[in-house]
Amino acid sequence: MRLLSLLHRWVGAVVGALLALLGVTGALLVWRDALTFVPHASDRPAQDPVSLGQVVDALAGGEKQVDRVTFAGDGLGVHQAIFADGSGAYLDQTGRVVAQWASSWERPELWLFDLHHRLFLGDFGETVTGIAGLIGLFFVVSGIILWWRMRSRFRPRLWPVKMTPGAIVHHHRDLGVLTAPLLLLSLLTGVMMVLPAVGEFLLSPLGPEQRPRVPTALIAPAPTRDLEKLFVVAATRFPDAEPRRLQWPRSPGKPIVLRLRQSFEWTPNGRTYLYFDPGTLEVIGEADAATAGLHASAREKLYPLHAAKVGGLAWKLAMTASGLALALLGSLAVYGFWRTRWNTRVARQKRLSRALQPQGSSGSVQ
Template sequence: MLPRQAISTSSAWRFRSVLKWLHLWLGLSAGLVFAVVSLTGTLLAFQSELLLAAHPELQRERLPPLALQGHALARVVAEAEDRGIRSIDLPSSRLPAWQAFADKGERHYFDAANGEPLLVRSPGNDAVLWLRDLHTHLLSGEAGEQVLGASGIVALFMLLSGLYLWWPRLAALAASLRWHAAPPARRWLSWHRSLGVLLLPLLLVVTSTGVAIVYSQPFRSALRWTFADGPEVVPPLPIEREAAFIDWQAVLLAAADAAPRGSDLRRISLPKDDALVSIRFRAPGEWHPNGRSVVWVDPYRASAMQVHDATAQDAGARISEAMYPLHGGFVGGRAWQWAIAAAGLLPAFLLATGFLFWRARRRRH
């Protein structure tokens, strides 16, 4: 009869062998999707810079103050119905033009000062938007997004299993991080392990936030339950449409007055089933580039109906809303933006070194 310690060692060896097999073959298959999506994320970390470089007509040295933006907004709204526009971003230092979102992924751009049409982009005519569609939906709509979410979960398993397989004794820590030049199998394995371990925290943040974005509703519900958050925000009751003229300058000023001091109006959602206009703003302290705070305005009377300040939410909601800015590199300035870009290169490096290690080992045997 085998001693208990021998049985335990044998079980641990079997478990480790199975884990190695899964880590290898999942990495060589699902790792390809992970690498492609991550590489597109590296480019998208600089999507605003790429847009302005490709279309210098969008740039302006000075932005008009909010008190003078009503005329330009009125002109953009007048174009909304014919162009299928649903929402409009106000000009900002990051993108000094009106950016309007329309059907089929189209984006329309208008001059910040007078609302004159400047540019129309879509995944069909713009490489950056095509890459964005690949990154967020694998060019396949909702079905692609679900595949992306499953790939993200597999990627998390690969990262954590790789950490488990690498984990050394304390005395061997320095040796386990050393890069070797030869033989080939040892070279690729040492490069794969050492760089993967050193940048693992960053890659875990990027991957886990990406999965949280895909499964945002269950993730948010789980966080609200965990932190015992209060009820979800309920918008005000709808109002009926009227034939009255809408003074868009007054609407903007009413929203600015209702928002907390120091807030930045960011995105206007045009009325759908009712006549209320909702305007997202970025309150002081918010990480999201467009903010998650909202003010609902009666456009006919230019009066704020209700204000939702995202910074006053409970912990679960605030953690949930931190996922996108962390994932996209919108918080922490240039340092975090470059860190996100660097993290996007790592999966391709791990895929390549993992494949080269597998091939070198097969040749040796």
């Protein structure tokens, strides 16, 4: 038990600050749509194929090459267009630009997501956050084990009684066990998303994952007009689904991908896909979430649970509390640990100084 305690404290002193960063950014991202301050953000979404076709036709015929368009939904009433050069724009549902940016640094909701998900380090940062999540899971489990010995002193409080190492330890221990269920869920879902091998292992009892097979398209330039046809076909094949995202081909041989969300799917952008040849706009493949199997169905629930995209206001508040608790636990653990080390060092130096001081040197001269 002593070894577990030492490991818990020393690793926490090093990784706690990173977990605190992930916690506070995650708590903010729960409210990402509400914090996206653009005109018409609160408009009710319309899923009319004609209006969607007009919007994407206008974008495809513009000066910039379009990478993808995410359509207005229940959380955000504007379309988001991302261009191949990294710039982007928000458009109202008539296609009028209401905000634009040359870099994601100009939009707080965009760079905040990149900080939380990748630490501004690309794929390497994604791996780092996944490993940090695994360490966070270790902290929760080991913290519960260590708390059990001191359970009789359980006094839940939002803030330490005073900012001394001892009071911080008591607060850390009790707050950790109080929020353990939420922390376990938020950390586990995050790890399963950014470290696919972990997700596949944990979901393997549900059977193998049936990933959509992306068909190869003809090597032809994407058309700039008549994209309304894509939405008409989607409405015919999946009449109860809403179009959520249109992805342009990123390289020759890749199809246009229309992503849809059916009523039973939790993920805001859905996991139902239609693939179109960019030259002819003919359907060359599809992936129906209804037939994807239990493994894919369970994986589809990870992001909505992690980001509080289901469960309404109550779940948003719960996941916000989880993020803030992680931020408190991580930051105060680092502060308390190194404050204790500093206090110990200062006390040792004082004892050494007194021991080296000559006898009677502090007495008064008679």
